[in-house]
Amino acid sequence: MPRITADTLRDFVRDIFVAAGCSAPESARIGKYLVNANLTGHDSHGVARVPRYVKWKQDGVFFADRVVTRVVDTPAIAIVDGQFGFGQTTAPQAVMIGIEKCKAMGLAAVGLRRSGHVGRVGEWAEMAAGHGLVSVHFVNVAGSVLVAPFGGVDRRFSTAPFCVGIPREGQRPVILDFATSLVAEGKVLVASQGGKPLPADALIAQDGTRSADPHVLYGDYTPAGLRDYKYGTGAIRAFGEHKGSGLALMCELLGGALTGNGASAPDKHWSQGMFSFYVDPEKIDPGHFFPAEVTRMLAFVKGSKPAARVGEVLVPGEPEERNRAERLANGVPLADDTWAALRAAARSAGLAEKQIDGVALLSA
Numbered sequence: 001m002p003r004i005t006a007d008t009l010r011d012f013v014r015d016i017f018v019a020a021g022c023s024a025p026e027s028a029r030i031g032k033y034l035v036n037a038n039l040t041g042h043d044s045h046g047v048a049r050v051p052r053y054v055k056w057k058q059d060g061v062f063f064a065d066r067v068v069t070r071v072v073d074t075p076a077i078a079i080v081d082g083q084f085g086f087g088q089t090t091a092p093q094a095v096m097i098g099i100e101k102c103k104a105m106g107l108a109a110v111g112l113r114r115s116g117h118v119g120r121v122g123e124w125a126e127m128a129a130g131h132g133l134v135s136v137h138f139v140n141v142a143g144s145v146l147v148a149p150f151g152g153v154d155r156r157f158s159t160a161p162f163c164v165g166i167p168r169e170g171q172r173p174v175i176l177d178f179a180t181s182l183v184a185e186g187k188v189l190v191a192s193q194g195g196k197p198l199p200a201d202a203l204i205a206q207d208g209t210r211s212a213d214p215h216v217l218y219g220d221y222t223p224a225g226l227r228d229y230k231y232g233t234g235a236i237r238a239f240g241e242h243k244g245s246g247l248a249l250m251c252e253l254l255g256g257a258l259t260g261n262g263a264s265a266p267d268k269h270w271s272q273g274m275f276s277f278y279v280d281p282e283k284i285d286p287g288h289f290f291p292a293e294v295t296r297m298l299a300f301v302k303g304s305k306p307a308a309r310v311g312e313v314l315v316p317g318e319p320e321e322r323n324r325a326e327r328l329a330n331g332v333p334l335a336d337d338t339w340a341a342l343r344a345a346a347r348s349a350g351l352a353e354k355q356i357d358g359v360a361l362l363s364a
Contacts, residue, residue, distance in 0.1 A: 003331030020349040041323030044186025051345035082115030106283030111259035122177035125165025129173035140255035142262035143270035148235035150245035160251035180248035193337035
């Protein structure tokens with residue numbers, strides 16, 4: 001399992017997408033945000049996605065360097081169309097629109113539709129928090145039906161992420177970011193490439209049997225080959241039984257139906273929708289009660305006696321911050337199959353073999 005410095009990995013991903021036909025700025029964004037996901041420990045939303053992104057670009061599923069268009073635009077509300085552009089380009093545009101409206105009005109709601117994969121949603125909550133804003137995000141994927149509802153075995157939902165970001169002055173924000181499925185599809189992808197194994201009950205087969213075997217979702221695949229969930233017959237389970245299933249439905253209805261992206265269905269074009277609320281604490285809380293109360297509550301939660309003899313109580317965002325520090329210091333670990341798939345994607349995009357070999361030497 002190689003470890004690659006974050007800068008080397010960002011540059012490698014950038015070069016892959018330049019070779020694939022994206023502009024240098026967009027390619028750099030894709031590299032930045034994918035590697036950021038790896039740094040936080042969310043390998044499911046990191047560079048393991050590169051082969052799929054390259055294939056989508058080659059197949060005309062998504063397009064380079066799109067500028068979002070405003071379908072609805074009021075002082076506090078916007079619906080923006082991503083024009084099937086890469087999510088690392090469309091999502092920050094949508095979030096900046098939300099930030100600007102919220103700063104002006106104190107409250108804003110922005111829906112993004114017809115976007116490529118937006119990556120780790122926590123990235124966009126961090127972006128809003130960097131401007132001092134609270135944000136809430138409901139996300140879906142039309143055309144990606146992966147998750148069985150509570151009580152069923154057939155795929156009905158996308159992994160439908162949900163995210164909340166709370167800013168803290170002078171400190172990292174509190175970021176709650178999770179798929180409403182028991183695991184994100186990217187975690188099944190990473191497990192299939194020799195990475196962290198899945199929980200024993202993460203997947204469910206047509207006969208109702210629970211499983212940790214990625215073949216349940218993907219069918220047959222080769223070590224460095226693309227994984228395609230269309231070839232599998234099983235589904236990912238929703239987390240938290242009926243609660244996760246219900247939250248997934250809300251993400252489909254808000255991130256998908258309300259934005260115009262479309263809720264999950266197998267016959268739709270693959271695209272992500274994201275419905276986001278933004279709140280400015282400066283305007284809603286002129287007495288500045290909020291910052292001190294956030295600090296007090298976090299300390300109160302962390303002060304709980306740990307359930308394990310060796311352990312501690314963590315709040316959302318702390319594991320990511322610790323992973324970031326460790327991986328910046330020691331490099332980003334990649335499963336062998338992920339690394340092989342990444343190099344295969346580079347060749348497919350047309351990157352020179354000399355450049356690929358140079359990165360391989362740095363990873364040794």
